[in-house]
Amino acid sequence: MYKWLDERLDLQGLYKKVFRKAFPVHHSFFLGEITLFAFIVLVLTGIFLTLNYEPSIREVRLPDGRTVPAAYGSILYIDSLPFGAVIRSLHHWSAHVMIAAAFLHMLRILLSGAYKKPRELNYLVGLALLGLTVVTAFTGYALPYDNYAVTATRIGYGIAVSIPWIGDTLAQVFFGGEFPGSEKSIPRLYSLHVLWLPLTLLAVIGLHLVIMLKQKHTQPRYAERVAPGKILGVPMYPQQAVMMGILFALYVGVMSFIAGAFLAHPVEAFGPPTPNTPAVKPDWYFLWLYGLLQIIPSSWEFRLFGATIGPEFIGGALVPGILAVVGLLLPFVDVRKDKMRYLELPSEHPARTSGVLALLAFLLMASLAGYKIDFQQQGSLLGNNAVLWTLVLGVPLLTYFVSYTLLRVFYGRKAEAR
Secondary structure (H helix, E strand, C coil): CHHHHHHHHCHHHHHHHHHCCEECCCHHHHHHHHHHHHHHHHHHHHHHHHHCCCCCCCEEECCCCCEEEHHHHHHHHHHHCCCHHHHHHHHHHHHHHHHHHHHHHHHHHHHHCCCCCCCHHHHHHHHHHHHHHHHHHHHCCCCCCCHHHHHHHHHHHHHHHHCCCCHHHHHHHHHCCCCCCCCCHHHHHHHHHHHHHHHHHHHHHHHHHHHHHHHCCCECCHHHHHCCCCCCCEEHHHHHHHHHHHHHHHHHHHHHHHHHHCCCCCHHHHCCCCCCCCCCCCCHHHHHHHHHHHHCCCCCCEEECCEEECHHHHHHHHHHHHHHHHHHHHHHHCCCCCCCCECCCHHHCHHHHHHHHHHHHHHHHHHHHCCHHHHHHHCCHHHCHHHHHHHHHHHHHHHHHHHHHHHHHHHHHHHHHC
16 A cells, blocks of 8 residues: 555655654744644634534523523533533633744744744744734634623724724624624624634644745754754654654643643623623733723824824734834844854844843733733822833833843853853
8 A cells, every 4th residue: 555655646755855854852942833732722622612602692591591692601501511611721721822832932033033034934924823823812702702701802892993994894804893782793703713713824834834844944053063054853753753742742631731720711700791891801912902001091092194093093003013013024124144044042142132022021011001900909009100101111121221231241251252
């Protein structure tokens, strides 16, 4: 059978070309694989959830006599199934891990300069992958359709509508009408969450892997001393495949334990949607946006070419849009003439490293601003808008200058010693 297939498909050539590719062995390189593992678990658990979920807000009667939206009742039914709550929790936490791993993977790329020639295209594909992952997570926010989900998703709807000129159209595409209220919203978000966005993610992940195999990995700097001009690592099969299999099994085991020990999003604690708005905050990956919305004054509003530019657009769309544009332009601004083979040390590039650290400081301080109301209730100084603005703008600037100075001093002395 193998000979018959080899004559027609050239399996031996495929084995030599693909499965004998050398993979550098470094712990930071597994971040991309953890992202892939999380996506696989999300698809598998999502299939189970899809088979037991009704994407509708029609009223249904529960066995205890309560009348609730069908989507909310579906979650209660899933939680009542054997291991249903654990599987839903595993889906929830794997989404968090996928976003975190993709974000850390991107940080490694930024700190090591691996976005440079000839890897600009795959860097842009990776940025698209991170953005699609976050958007996919958001479309799943509303699906439990409890009071928390509706309140959090309403914030996203407000940001979409606030975008000048295209906001209404964008909201119609994503939400199918006003949210909450439109009967099309849950079916629309459901179709995006379980079909169109996962298919797009699958295509982007495939493209990312194909380009990576074609261009080969960048390598840690020690490879330049040990095997100059060559890829230092282990072949994809069997060594790398075995390590990936072990890591995947470890991932499933650890995440299953976490899912069982920390059940995610107990919908009965929030109850079905009501006119009352609960005091909720989005998950950590949206908390920085929520923080910006908390500290931008409502007076920041003006008209431009017939459209209204308001605080929701500034905090929820303009600021992340600026960060996205900077990320897209980075490989075309920070260029190099020769092809990049080895990872650059962060200490050798103080401006870039300090910029990344400043970005992290900005995200942390903006996330801290998301607790503004809590600080005000406690009578803390951090509940003051001026203090929070000082932290959001001042800490990143201070982080940049301090880290830049330290890196210049450290690397300058190291270079003189050589």
